[in-house]
Amino acid sequence: MKTNTVAALICLLLLKAGLSYAGSISLKETDLYIAKRHTQHFVIELKHPHRAYSTSKVNGGEQSNIKYLVNHQSMEARNHLARAELILNNKPELYHQMIASDLDLDAAQMVLMGAAANMGNLAHSQAAFKDLTVDVFATAGVSGNALRAGDPTSWYQSRQGNRSVDYDGTINIIVLVNQPVSSGAQAKIAMLLTEAKSSALSELAIPSKRSRHLATGTGTDQFVVVSPILMGAFERESASGHLKIGELIGEAVRKAVLDALKWQNRITAESVASVTHALGRFGFSKEFMLGTFNQTLSPKQVNLAKNNFQSINHDPRLVAAAYGYAQLLDRIEYGVFSPLVAQEILKDYAAIAATSIAAKPDSYHYFWKQLSEDGAPIDLFVNALARGWEAKWD
Secondary structure, three states, X not given: OOHHHHHHHHHHHHHHOOEOOOOXXXXXXXXXXXXXXXXXXXXXXXXXXXXXXXXXXXXXXXXXXXXXEEEEEOOOOOOOHHXXXXXXXOOHHHHHHHHHHHXXXXXXXXXXXXXXXXXXXXXXXXXXXXXXXXXXEEEEOOOOOEEOOOOOOOOOOOOOOOOOOOOOOOEEEEEEEOOOEOHHHHHHHHHHHHHHHHHHHHHOOOEOOOOOOEOOEEOOOEEEEEEEOOOOOOOEOOOOOOOHHHHHHHHHHHHHHHHHHHHHHOOOXXXXXXXXXXXXXXXXXXXXXXXXXXXXXXXXXXXXXXXXXXHHHOOHHHHHHHHHHHHHHHHHHOOOOOHHHHHHHHHHHHHHHHHHHHOOHHHHHHHHHHOOOOOOHHHHHHHHHHHHHHHHOO
C-alpha cells in the first residue's frame, strides 16, 4: 500500500475518533456549543450569544460577548516552581493572552480557569427536565488545598499581589444551561453550584488541610455559568433550589464533582471507608496508633497490629465507630454538648470502638470500665483500640 494511502487512512480514522488536525478531541456537541480537549486545555466554544458569569481574572463577572470557556492545567500539582513563577510574575492580562494565543482564540472573547488537575480527568454530568437541560463539566483536586470557608490562611492581597500561592487542589466548574435565565438567576446558579460542590465534599468527608473541620471547597475554586441569549424567548427569572432548574443544577454539579474527585484523586465512597479518613483530621494515623499500642501492649501484639493495620483500618464496624466519634468531636466543638459531660460521652463511644475491634459486642461494659476519661479525645479512642486489640484473641 502506498505511503499516501496509509496516511489518508490514518487521518480518516483520527477524524472518526473526533481528533482534528490541531490535536483537539471533540467531547460533546449540541446546538449551543461544542466541547473539546486539546492537550492541557478544555475548551467550550459557544455557537450563539450567551450570558456568561465567571470568576475569570480577565473578562470575569457578567459578560455578554464571551465565546470561549477555557479550563486548563496551569501546572503540575507539586513542585512545578518554574510554571508557578511564570504565572505569578506576569499580570493576569498577559497570562490570559498567552493561553489565548496558544489556542489561537480571541482573548477578548475568552474566560479562563486554571488548575493543577489533569484535563484527562475531566468529568461531565447532565440533568434534564422537559425542555430544560443542564450540562456540567468539572475538574477537581483536594489533596493539598481543601479548606472550610473561614479557615486560617497565609496570604494577603496587596498592590504587589500574592507571592505565595498553593495550587495543589482546585475545583473548577462550568455550568451550561440550555435556556435563557436572567442576571439575578445566573447569580443564584453560582450560589447553588457552590452549595452542590460543598455537599459533594461533605458526602466524602473531605477534611480541611488548615483546620480540624470538614472542607467546603478549596482556596482556589473557580466557576463559569452560561445561558443563551435568545431574543423573544422566555427568560427564567429565578434559579431557586425549590424550582426544577435548581434541582438540576444541584444534581449535575454534585455528580460532576464526585466523578472529578474519583478520576483526579481516586477519592470514592469506598476509599473513605477507613479509620484514618474518619479521624485523620483529629490526629489519628497508623504511626500514632502503633505508638500508643507500644506503651500498653506486648511487642508481639504490637507487631501483629502493625502487620494487620489495613484490616484494622478498614474494619466496617470500627470505621462506623470512628465516624461516630468524629461526629461527636465536631458536635462538642460546635457547642452541642456541655463541656462538663463531653468526656463521658466520648468514653461511651470509645468503648464501642473497643468492642468493634475486638469483635466482642457483648463486652461493652468490660471495656467501658477499663477506659479512663483523662487525656485528649484521640488518646481515649486509641487507648480503646489497644484494649480491644488485646482482647480480640483472648
